[in-house]
Amino acid sequence: MYFRSRARMASVGVLFFSLSIGSSACLKQGNDSGSGPFQNAVCVSNIPFQINTGSTGSAFVFDPDPVASSGNPNLSASASSTSFDSFREQVQLSNLGGHGVLEGAYVDIRTSLGCTEGFGAFDLNNKYLYSHSSPYFGEAMSYYFGDRFRSKIDEAGTLAPIAPLRIVAHCMQDDNAFFVRGRDRSGALVEKVCLGDSVMTPGATFTDDATVVIHEAQHGTTVDTYSNSSDLNQFLYDEAGSLNEAISDFVSLSFLEPSIPSSMDPRLFSRWALGKFLGGYNGVRGAHKCPTYSSDYPECAQYGNFSADNNTVSYSYPDGMGWPYGNNFSGPAYVASAFKNYTSQEEIHNAGMVMVGALWDMYQALKDVKGGNQDAAFIASHKLVSESLRRQAKPTFARISPVTFVSFASGIIDAANAFGMSGAEVAAVTNALKQRGLYNGPSVSGGWASVGAGSSESPGVKIMDNGPLLKRWIARLGGDTNIVPPGVGTLNGRLDRGEVAVIWFDIQNNSSNGVTAGGLQLTVTSDDPNVTMLNDWYNFGAVSSSSAQIQYSKVNGTQVVNALSSSNKTFHVPTGNSYFATNPYFSSTSTTGVWVRVAPGATRRTMRFNVDIKPANGNSTSLSFPVTIQ
């Protein structure tokens, strides 16, 4: 259905037939898998080495997405696919392997439409000039931007992984895209990007958004640069995971800045896929100093201030952590509405906003020092990010997830000095990070922490023992739901003998200077051998049967609590200076919880969880949380 004439279809068919005779290439006819118009594509499994087409070619693309290419911010993703053809631009392709398929020195584009990771687009003249309605259009987009990006970072000296990165278009991931790394049978690294299609907006695909292509490709660079074996993210929520997302957003924005029309804001990430595919929900992220619902957006003239009455929020560390970017809330009390209704404060994409903005500020400052030279600023920024990444601490049993926003920022400044950057450049980098609170920021005072109120059922802590809910969480972890014993003291919010539960600790922040504690690393130890930690399948930070590590994003200080308070009930933000009051939805997922099991024969007694806490902006402290076994 994607061939212009039967004659053309026949000629291509003959060509493929001859290929299958002359090589190990096998032709797989597409089937009806795939959604919407992306059906019946044709795949080639292996590179047709006997064909020689040269290393350059041409393609139609959006640069970087249909909104920017059309100049129409109101363009709908539901519009007819062929209507987007007028927004296409013809571009040159480089570094092709020269065998008529979209593979080359830096990227290897595959499709899973009608096959699994085969070559879809094919042309004897390297002319990948497709209508937007063709499934091969997305493959051409992926090649063009993947190749341009990776060749640029090769020029910077920061290329990773070195081998061509496999990007799979139409990979059957619904409404999302990702990077994944594993090992093959020989132990060699296998690294892939998967670009999915939208189910919420049929016909829309993530390959049409170059910010997504580069975001995912950068994940590969980030993870590979950090370590050849350890992952940067260690927990479901940790600052390392948010850093990973922030770097990908930033690199995408800074690389594509020259492509954005002057009428549009270059600081917006994924105005197309996240802005238009999600059924009315605005998932766009940005590098601004404040979120879109802050009254001073977009220039954030009130940066540094938080105010419920004035509706201002600042992306500064750590107070700005966790505030969502997009305005999906109702007014007039937007800030209060965001706090009350946004359920994913500690989700890693959301929690990365402060760092995205900080890196963007750093990049702009370097551009200023370099006389407006965007290319030089991008290369310098990428080198700094890469050097800091490679130098970050690796996981050990002392600290399973050691990387924090503060350690990364510090690493950037060290890198600037190590590279021998000029005084002006080092100052630009340092000031950008300092302004965001990531370098030489305020610290919590000594003795800052105490046990908070906790829950009414279990003072000081929250215990989730809802069996069906725990089973759903376990299923998402890929674990064994049978570990939750049926009908054992469930739903009372207490620890009962024989039950499995998830527990959180309400840390109160009494810092005398009112400063928020950020990036909290917790080591939780049970003093009762009958209350044990589940293993690392559930507790990603489990280090023994009695101890596990976890992270909390922040615990408010009294300064920001007061700033968000209002005498007007509508505008008042009902937060407080404890973990439970900082993130009211902390227990809506198991992300920051510790999984425990109580032995059936445990003695009914008050046991203790001893919690060592190390904030990124302060000294370690220890608290003891008593819990009574029922």
Next chain:
Amino acid sequence: MKRRTLYKILFAASVSLMLSSLSFYFGARIKSMIVSSDMAFDEAQSLTASQSAAKRTEGKSRTPAKLDSEKEWNLFKSRFGQNLTAEYATNGRLAVVHGNAGQGRKASSAFNVTDRQAAIQRAREVIEGAYDLLGINPNSPLADHPVARNSDTSVQVYFRETRGGYPVEPNGQITVDLGKDGELLGLYSSYIPDIDIENSVNLGSDQAKVKAGQISVDTQIGLRAEGGRQILWVAQNSAMEAKAQGRIAYEFLIQGRQVVVDAGSGEILFSRDRRHF
């Protein structure tokens, strides 16, 4: 006394006097040269240090109770820099060493951060210096071919622990972070001193792959299943026990999930979503 004998005695006395004067003069410096690997350490001596590390593998590992950690740490600092600080895991083993760029002992003058073989050699010296602190066990050697990755100003060398010929996963790693002059910037260890292999291989890789494919996932992604290498899986929560429990396993990447299958029983030992969205 014959004159010749007297001259011999006088000569010996003079030499002795000169040497003791020199000792007095240089004192601690001579002692530090004996134990340090400073800039006077040339390539031949470095190689000797590496060979001595190899010889150590014939011995037994020392338990924390017998190890004088403070003494060993001081010895390590005298070799690699007094600026260094250490963190230990709860099993008493060295987990982290922190250093700073431009500080601490440099490698030999021939060191070049872009020379990966030199980096590996230097990293081996560091590990040899912390051998007992790390709890390295001759039965769990580090794999022969560590990986070095460098920039213009630093190089990181990654070592993987093995046991019974299998790479230990998910921990069992030592990373050495070196600066431009080979000074120690960081050391990170999740090495596991003692591992009991509790199973044997009953399944082939293809059989294990079938088991891995039965993992319940919430989405069907169009990516090929990858993997099938044999590893020694030591669950993270048992790694710091006196005798950690290791199981020979196969490792796969299925639908974006890491899946580890017991090579003896076919049981799924571990599964985790490895997708970065």
